[in-house]
Amino acid sequence: MKPGWEMVVGLEVHCELKTASKLFCGCRNMFGDEPNTNVCPVCLGLPGSLPVLNARAVEMAMAIGTALLCEIRPSTFHRKNYFYPDQAKDYQISQYDEPINVNGHLDLPDGTRVGIERAHMEEDTGKTTHAGASGRIHGADYSLVDYNRSGVPLVEIVSRPDMRSSAQARAYATELRAVLVASGASDGKMEEGSMRVDANVSVRRSTADPFGTRCEIKNLNSVRSLGRAVDYEADRQIELIESGDQVVQQTRHWDEDAGRTVALRSKEEAYDYRYFLEPDLVPLVPDAEWTNAVAAAMGPMPAARRARLIELLGDAGGRAESQADQVATVVDLGLDDLVTTAVAAGVTSALALARTANEAATDADAARRLDPDSYVSLLTMEASGSLTATQAKAVLADLLAAGGGDPAAIAAAKGFEAMSEDSLATAVAEVVAAHPDEWGRYRDGEDKLAGFLTGAVMKATRGQADAKAVGAELRRLRG
Numbered sequence: 009m010k011p012g013w014e015m016v017v018g019l020e021v022h023c024e025l026k027t028a029s030k031l032f033c034g035c036r037n038m039f040g041d042e043p044n045t046n047v048c049p050v051c052l053g054l055p056g057s058l059p060v061l062n063a064r065a066v067e068m069a070m071a072i073g074t075a076l077l078c079e080i081r082p083s084t085f086h087r088k089n090y091f092y093p094d095q096a097k098d099y100q101i102s103q104y105d106e107p108i109n110v111n112g113h114l115d116l117p118d119g120t121r122v123g124i125e126r127a128h129m130e131e132d133t134g135k136t137t138h139a140g141a142s143g144r145i146h147g148a149d150y151s152l153v154d155y156n157r158s159g160v161p162l163v164e165i166v167s168r169p170d171m172r173s174s175a176q177a178r179a180y181a182t183e184l185r186a187v188l189v190a191s192g193a194s195d196g197k198m199e200e201g202s203m204r205v206d207a208n209v210s211v212r213r214s215t216a217d218p219f220g221t222r223c224e225i226k227n228l229n230s231v232r233s234l235g236r237a238v239d240y241e242a243d244r245q246i247e248l249i250e251s252g253d254q255v256v257q258q259t260r261h262w263d264e265d266a267g268r269t270v271a272l273r274s275k276e277e278a279y280d281y282r283y284f285l286e287p288d289l290v291p292l293v294p295d296a297e298w299t300n301a302v303a304a305a306m307g308p309m310p311a312a313r314r315a316r317l318i319e320l321l322g323d324a325g326g327r328a329e330s331q332a333d334q335v336a337t338v339v340d341l342g343l344d345d346l347v348t349t350a351v352a353a354g355v356t357s358a359l360a361l362a363r364t365a366n367e368a369a370t371d372a373d374a375a376r377r378l379d380p381d382s383y384v385s386l387l388t389m390e391a392s393g394s395l396t397a398t399q400a401k402a403v404l405a406d407l408l409a410a411g412g413g414d415p416a417a418i419a420a421a422k423g424f425e426a427m428s429e430d431s432l433a434t435a436v437a438e439v440v441a442a443h444p445d446e447w448g449r450y451r452d453g454e455d456k457l458a459g460f461l462t463g464a465v466m467k468a469t470r471g472q473a474d475a476k477a478v479g480a481e482l483r484r485l486r487g
Contacts, residue, residue: 013211015242016219017170017177019234020206021184022162024132025068031131031161032059032446033100039200043154051131051159053097064162066108069129070191070294072163073109075309076124077193079404082293083108087285093153094134102130102164104211104283114167114187115419116179117336123168124362133200134158135309139459144261152470157201160441169208169219174235174242181205181231186310186340205234209241210221210308211249220245221255225262225269230384237262241269285351313339317347331358334365341372349380363387367404374408382407386415399424400469432473436481451486458482 009015027037035052049057059061073080086104107128114122134155138148145151149259165184171177185203188194205228210220225241228234240262245255260269307317317335338344343364350360368375368383386407390400403418439461440447458479465478 009239009242010246013213014104014215015172015174015238016169016212016222017171017174017238018208018222019167019168019177019180020208020224021165021181022132022204022206022287023072023165024202025065025161025163025187025193025197026195027062027064027068027161030064030159031062031129035159037160038156039197039202041156041244043152043156045219046156048160051156053095053099059286061289061292062161065129066159066292066294067109067298067302068125068191069163069443071191072165072188072193072297073112074115074125074299075187076112076127076165076442078110078112078124078127079111080109080294080299080449083105083290084291085129086283088130089282090280092133092136093151094136095158096134096155100131100133103128106291108294109163111244113339114180114184116176116183116418117311117314118176118179120170120176120179122170122176122180125166127163127165130162130164132157132160134160160419161388169210169222170340174238177207177238178231178235181234183310185205189308190313190340191306194338198231201229206227209238209245210244210255211242220249220410221257223255223257223269224259226259226263228274233262235266236264236267237269242266244269249466285296299396313344317344317357317361320348321361322357334361337365337369341375342370343372343375346378346380346383350384350387351463353388355382355384355391358466359387359390359391361405363400364388364405367401371408374411377411378407378460379412381416382412389415393474394420395418395424396472396474398475400465402471407423433481434479435465435469435473436461436485439468440485449481450478 024085028038030051031046035048035051036046038046050059068069070080076440083103083425084106088102088104089099091098107126109127110125112124112127114124116122134153135157136143137152137154139150139152140148167180171180185198188203189196198204202426207228208222209225209227210222212218212220223241225237225247228237241260249254258274260271261272262269296323314335317338321331338347338361347360347364348356351357364375381439386400388405389395390397399419399422402422403415403424406418407413407415441466443461446457446460450461461476461482462478465473466475
């Protein structure tokens with residue numbers, strides 16, 4: 009971003025709830041079904057149909073509010089009126105001036121606190137597909153509408169304009185997605201539209217200046233696109249202002265292929281939608297017993313889980329800071345219980361974290377289904393020297409592929425066993441003899457050849473040698 013300017017970003021995140029049915033009817037809530045099969049008179053808004061609020065959706069909305077440290081308040085539903093083919097009844101049932109969750113915050117990994125203005129409930133709209141080269145309504149040959157998504161429960165999470173860079177915007181979206189998944193309310197699958205981001209962007213010359221005129225970028229469906237769109241839009245606004253023009257408040261579309269935002273329409277205000285109370289729904293007033301039960305059923309959030317792992321790494325030689333990426337990976341994939349269980353059983357935290365963040369993470373779904381006792385048994389065999397690191401990785405791959413098993417039996421079937429000191433020394437000596445040039449250069453101080461010689465030993469022993477022991481033997485021979 010150009011020096012002398014500050015970016016101001018606020019995000020509106022739409023999160024679909026993973027309920028079995030829709031918000032106001034019993035239709036199936038399922039991504040990818042045949043178009044227009046999960047519909048009924050209620051979600052199509054046919055005359056005489058009446059909405060009935062989904063209690064499970066309310067609990068998930070309260071779980072999101074609890075996770076974001078919001079106040080959970082009595083709330084009401086309104087009709088948000090607009091004409092567009094994606095909503096057959098020409099209005100959307102949403103919460104307006106009395107949302108269920110208000111005044112929360114989300115702390116980013118770098119310590120930045122982003123305020124949460126509100127996290128309110130509403131129904132999703134249908135999905136419109138425009139057939140044609142552009143994929144947009146202008147110039148389309150024809151359009152198709154799928155109402156399966158119409159009526160799916162949503163929570164819209166509106167942040168305060170507390171972010172000052174695209175990096176912070178990406179970090180917020182990433183952390184919020186992790187919180188939504190951990191709360192059990194959403195699967196967070198941006199590629200399926202379960203989580204969609206609108207970014208409000210403005211610029212100003214200094215923190216002393218008031219906020220500039222903002223533009224909203226709609227329906228960003230990846231963290232990468234969010235970062236690129238925010239950077240482009242800030243630069244576009246700066247260029248306008250410096251050339252003497254004014255920024256016009258409007259809604260814009262991000263063109264991923266062209267790498268730019270394009271104008272869609274002037275920015276709507278609340279009065280454009282003619283909000284009025286939904287006459288067929290009573291106010292929603294969760295009592296203390298219900299809100300406390302929802303909170304009690306929730307597990308720790310990602311920040312607390314990362315802190316727990318970092319605390320466990322206190323015995324890892326002061327490397328906790330350098331292992332932050334591994335910690336984040338393990339928590340994001342929901343594999344931290346494997347690490348904590350292994351450490352509780354006596355496995356060093358460094359080994360438990362490394363195997364989980366690297367090998368187990370390659371098939372996180374299978375790893376989450378893995379029997380923790382089986383995983384602990386494998387790591388214990390590696391730690392004791394019964395298996396080399398290479399052998400342990402091979403056994404773990406079989407455990408993941410089979411959905412479990414006995415690590416000792418798998419190792420025996422593969423013929424894995426630890427090499428004796430004499431056998432190891434013999435294998436190293438044979439490799440040294442077979443590669444006199446490389447050995448001579450290593451002995452003369454070319455340390456990088458240790459990797460080559462170790463690899464040769466590992467190949468000769470079919471992975472049975474322990475790489476660390478091979479390195480120690482090479483250094484002993486070098487003297």
